[in-house]
Amino acid sequence: MNTERPVPSASVRQWHRDGFLHLTDSLDPAVCEALSDWSDEVAGSDDERFLQHREMTDDGPVLARSEHFATIHPGFGSLVGDGVIARLGEQLIGEPIVLYKEKINHKLPGGAGFAPHQDATAYRFVGTHLTCMVAIDDSTIENGCLEVVAGCHHELLVDDGDGCLPASAERALKWQPVEMRAGDVLWFHSRTPHRSGSNTSTRSRRALFLTFNAAAEGDLRSAYYADKINRLHHHTGAERARVSTIGHFLGRSADDATDQSSTSNNTGASTMTDDHATASLSPDRVPWMQLRTAADVASAITDLYERKGASNYDEAVTQLAHALQCGNLAMESGATSATIVAAFLHDIGHLLVDEHDSNGDFLARDLHHEEVGARFLANWFGPEVTEPIRLHVAAKRFLCATDSSYHDGLSAASVRSLEVQGGPMTDDEVAAFRANEGFETAVDLRRWDDGAKLSDASTPSLDTFGTFIESLASVSATLR
Structure with a gap:
């Protein structure tokens, strides 16, 4: 071109x-x-x-x-x-x-x-x-x-x-x-x-x-x-x-x-x-429209993480390791099952649009992975799962505007992505964010997200989160 x-x-x-x-x-x-x-x-x-x-x-x-x-x-x-x-x-x-x-x-x-x-x-x-x-x-x-x-x-x-x-x-x-x-x-x-x-x-x-x-x-x-x-x-x-x-x-x-x-x-x-x-032509990608049960949904999503999660999220962890760590932090905090699933799946949009550190576009332009992930997951999950995911990027901008120490603790990757995501919120944006029902959960998810970037963290297995996913997934006749 x-x-x-x-x-x-x-x-x-x-x-x-x-x-x-x-x-x-x-x-x-x-x-x-x-x-x-x-x-x-x-x-x-x-x-x-x-x-x-x-x-x-x-x-x-x-x-x-x-x-x-x-x-x-x-x-x-x-x-x-x-x-x-x-x-x-x-x-x-x-x-x-x-x-x-x-x-x-x-x-x-x-x-x-x-x-x-x-x-x-x-x-x-x-x-x-x-x-x-x-x-x-x-x-x-x-x-x-x-x-x-x-x-x-x-x-x-x-x-x-x-x-x-x-x-x-x-x-x-x-x-x-x-x-x-x-x-x-x-x-x-x-x-x-x-x-x-x-x-x-x-x-x-x-x-x-x-x-x-x-x-x-x-x-x-x-x-x-x-x-x-x-x-x-x-x-x-x-x-x-x-x-x-x-x-x-x-x-x-x-x-x-x-x-x-x-x-x-x-x-x-x-x-x-x-x-x-x-x-x-055996599908090398999941035929999402053929999922018929909650177990199918859980298996397909965990398979997606197994196939694409080995790519690096940032300098320290893979996308799968980041998801496991984030979900584990939610579990250790006593979060609900829905919030644990949201924490584990919060970056699934990166996998869906093939964003990772070896892709030159990763973190250089905003593909709104939070919107992609939330809309995709809305095929099987309610707002208690999708809304924290949809808001977790906004929560970073919110925290940068309301917590003076928060920005200093961001990883290099998060600092780079903040620039293309709009930077800290304005006062009007802060007020609008607080008006979202359950915005506190999105803020919690954001903090777990920031902490889930350790190179040697111990986490539950992928199957553990597959069980959580299966317990919450609801299968309808067609994709949205």
Whole structure:
């Protein structure tokens, strides 16, 4: 990317008004040149971890879509991994985001278009999401550019039962084509109605689509793909090619022209067996939406700490050691079970947005890990757990303003983070903080947080806190 320049406030307002935002000159020229080569490499790869979907054209079967390559292909991995694209999206929706899915729609000459739809109907596991489209080739009306509807992203419209807008709704909307030059970026909300025509030109209209969800809803990418493969398997042999969990793709099925027993690169994801899906795409991250019992919640959360907690929190302790120490200090203080769980989980937001000391952004910018963690945990816990977590950063600012000796006792990491978190509170902020019900618990948690940074502290086991978590977790039908 060219720079880390902020999205202008006028552009953010346009995003909120229209539900989409077309940005030019956002990618480094070297990246723009590389996108075409990277796309060719993905298209020609025989790596069975890639999902390749084909369609039938008048000239024979061609590749329609490629998926699941961001963690495999080094070029696309670097584009996603540097975080610049995600940080642009965070400015639009106002909270940290993580990658949910990625795809290249190749739309080769003769390739089919997409019926009018809203992406949100296909993303049943997350509630806050947006997509970044990066034009790999010039995108024109002739080769099937995207068409969008402005100001229609605040709710889901009634669909036809398979995720597409009925003809009556399509006719009632005002469609706007978005022609793009290679390297242009188009952000659009997942409830923004969009469609595209077929490619009637002799040139490809390849485009990269990166879809993100709010980090507070969890990292669901691997679980999404495992679920998608299993669902698409049941559509094998249909007249229309199936590239999604909704029926918006207008391409003809290529099943008759392919060997059903060949690899995913030749047949597409719809012909994979369930065993293949399990072998190739076993989720390496917790499928949070599949948790069914309090024991599942406890196991998944402790597993998260086992996998990600080994990264350092600061110079002295790992994130897991910090959590264990903080929870132990709450136990030694005679705190309630809810407060003990809050103390142990207070920094889970760091794990969810992958903040740690080897990440250059850690403590350098405020990702509001307290808000991410509290919102995420609200799926299973009440305010007696989530509110102290939500307020524990504010409690540090409160103490810096009201206790003259407190600041001097902060660790170097806490001093650095205080700067990006807003510094000591003003008098008005102090009064507003005191008005929060239970603010005293957040202050207690803050002091335990500050004391939980010893290199050789003795603590209870992770399983001990798993038992506390299980005793308090309540499982509902869907994630918030």
